[in-house]
Amino acid sequence: MTPTERKSYTDAVLCLARKPPRLSTALYPGVRSRFDDFVATHINYTLHVHYSGLFLPWHRRFTWLWEQALREECSYTGYLPYWNWPLWAHDLKHSPLFDCSETSLSGDGEYNPGEQSLSGGGVTLPRGCGGGCVRCGPFKDFQVHLGPFSRDLTSFTDIPSPGFEYHPHCLNRSLNNFVSSNYDNETVVSRLLSSTDISDFQLVLDHWPARPDGVLGPHGGGHFSLGSTMQDLFASPQDPAFMLHHGMIDRLWAMWQSKDERHRRYALNGTATILNPPWGKPVALDTVMEFGVLDQPCQIKEVMDPMGHGLCYKYT
Template sequence: MKGLLIVLPAIFGITLAAPATCTPERALVRKEWRELGYAERKDYIDALWCLRDRPPILPSEEFPGVRDRWDDFVATHINYTNNIHFNGLLLPWHRHFVYLWEMALREECGYKGSVPYWNWALDTENLAESPLFDGSSTSLSSNGAYNPNEPMPCTPGGTCFPRGTGGGCVESGPFKDLQIHMGPFNSSLAQSYGSLPVNVWDYNPRCLYRSLNQPLLAALNNQTRIDQMQASTNIRDWLSVMSPSNPDLTSSHGGGHGGVGGAMADFFASPQDPSFMLHHAFIDKLWAQWQDQDPETRRYAVNGTTVIYDPPGAPVVTLDTLVEFGELCHPRKVEKVMHPLRNGYCYTYT
């Protein structure tokens, strides 16, 4: 397989650019989508289209499906999927991934804001009317058209759920004409020590598709589950709700992906949906708030391995473990990813 593991320092495009002295008062504030004004939402949407219009870092001859800067992030996620899910790297890897996205928007597209987040619990009663998915000009576009042939959504472990309400191309909103370029991928490729197919980077242009699934979101991403998570006294229990290492168990992380459905439910290529970063920003917010409840014991708490599903004998995550992002940026130690106000980061949440 052609991977992203050969680092090319000359093409790194993102650096950690926080204030010399970061304080909560000087930090960039990430807000829930509903807290953004009309102009702020439009600015974020425009910045996403800016990434679509910018050339990629990854070479097209090696990665034919990578056609723009947005696709750099999609390909990076695809490449590392089997090392950053259902294990000890889910939280630190995605924390930095969202940060890199935020910096790309700000440094390359002139965006002045931050990555918003999506509080799932606010949409468990009427997902289609959410300001994120109502199809308005300040949304992330609507549900997809109904597709009677949509397959039943299943976890990588084979646990399946009733299908969503769409399955086809999104019908309205700013990303109605968005073309996605890679995938789809079968969740059976999510395997400990598994390899990706030789055609993993193939160019496969098609529409952004969705299938909103309110019952799934209501079951896995409600306020009760969030409260249960935040009441956990250790990171193992916290992850048992957010993302346990057993692929047969349901989780809030998976519920957010499955609740949006379609491209967002593609285990490998889900960053192609504009809601991906908002979903993971909320996960990061919950983690940061949980850390802040007891910094002495929680700030540097880790649990799990570097291999999907935490198989016996896999390398255990420590603070010295490196998280890698291919050509997006230099590797970083887990220790340097644990505090949103340190080591180059300077952001907080409402």
């Protein structure tokens, strides 16, 4: 994207953050904008659409709906960008996405000496370079309203506290080159695209916390390389980088699908419940996905082809 195109995109995101929500603030106290409608929807379906058979198709529709909102409600004339992880995996701070320029997504947060190393799933990752509020770029002092949530997935049977309560706080970033260079590099992307089947693709994409050795996949790598706002499984769409991260995931899935139309276009694996428990209902092409106030329910088969059922987009 040209600098002008990048600025047009961030202006549209900020526009959405100024527009009134469609969800009721009385029922969802933390929802204060149209931007928050997307965050609350993600929270509402998190326990179904992560580490499950719904992850890829649900997020494909979710990011498409985001682009439509930007275009229809904020006069955006471009398309959804994607974050090509390997290009700046060793130097996030100087990438065009996070260099704090007016055409970026802002950059690192202020240095917080109290930020802890990242632990979970049997692995400990070094802390990032920031850990505090973002104070530069288009999202300087950007206020988010929902979360934060615990990272302990094993105890979740329902949406945990703080639910949809209003909790204003700043956009937090802590750029972490260790995470990005180890889990979102070219070798990882090549391994993902060489996956033999959909279950292999899912395993490479989302190693952690599904594997006891704690290996982080590129999905988690993108989230954990940016700081606590992006690390929040429930409320991570509050970081403007979320949609670009998932644009890249959708791009790689689309590329992988197109390599073998017969066996991959409609390949599914997993259940409709987080971590695919034994009692979870397996997903199928006629499984219905819900998006709350964002859209009407649709079947998985309606999103398996980016050029079908009204989606009509492709990646370069």
